Amino acid sequence: MTRARLRSGVAVSDSAVLRRPWWGLAVFAAAVAVAAAFGALAASDAGSRYADLAQPSWAPPSWLFSPVWTVLYVLIAVAGFLVWRRVGIGPAIGLWVAQLVLNAAWTPLFFGAGQYGLAFAEIVLLWLAIGATVLLFRRVSRLAAALLLPYWAWVTFAAALNLAIWRLNS
Numbered sequence: 001m002t003r004a005r006l007r008s009g010v011a012v013s014d015s016a017v018l019r020r021p022w023w024g025l026a027v028f029a030a031a032v033a034v035a036a037a038f039g040a041l042a043a044s045d046a047g048s049r050y051a052d053l054a055q056p057s058w059a060p061p062s063w064l065f066s067p068v069w070t071v072l073y074v075l076i077a078v079a080g081f082l083v084w085r086r087v088g089i090g091p092a093i094g095l096w097v098a099q100l101v102l103n104a105a106w107t108p109l110f111f112g113a114g115q116y117g118l119a120f121a122e123i124v125l126l127w128l129a130i131g132a133t134v135l136l137f138r139r140v141s142r143l144a145a146a147l148l149l150p151y152w153a154w155v156t157f158a159a160a161l162n163l164a165i166w167r168l169n170s
Contacts, residue, residue: 024084028077031097035104036073043111050111054168059161072151076100079147083140092136099129116166123159130155 043049047062080096087093102125110119130152138145 025081028081031100032073032077035100038104039107042108046107046111053165056164068154072154075147076151079137079144082144083137086140092140095129095133095136099126099133102126102129110162116162116169120162120166123155123162127155127159
């Protein structure tokens, strides 16, 4: 038996919602790729700039960031797709887009402009946006919310690193 849900005042069956096309995953992957590319283009010399900074003893090597972000971006795309597949475009996806924009903005602030304090303020906003996204996603899909937890954890670490680098390089 299929139960009906109200979406924008229209009853939609669960089976109809779950038949949203799989090409939607490609759209979410493309959105994440655009955010990643924007950051990469805005600070193409990030690796060398990172190496030139005074860093805390617990700072990871620059080569680690690329594989970590690759995995995280895949998780972010899949999480967004899973929620869209269930409820379509709405507040949860709007917040997903907002955190993705904040994600893309951090690299140009930190590496491109060297604005470590402003980048720290921005990453705090990103952290809050990810947390809010996790909460909204959890109402729709526990799996989607869980997929964002490694991202939230990494941004927590990145915020601490940003703060330490800001202090060491001021």
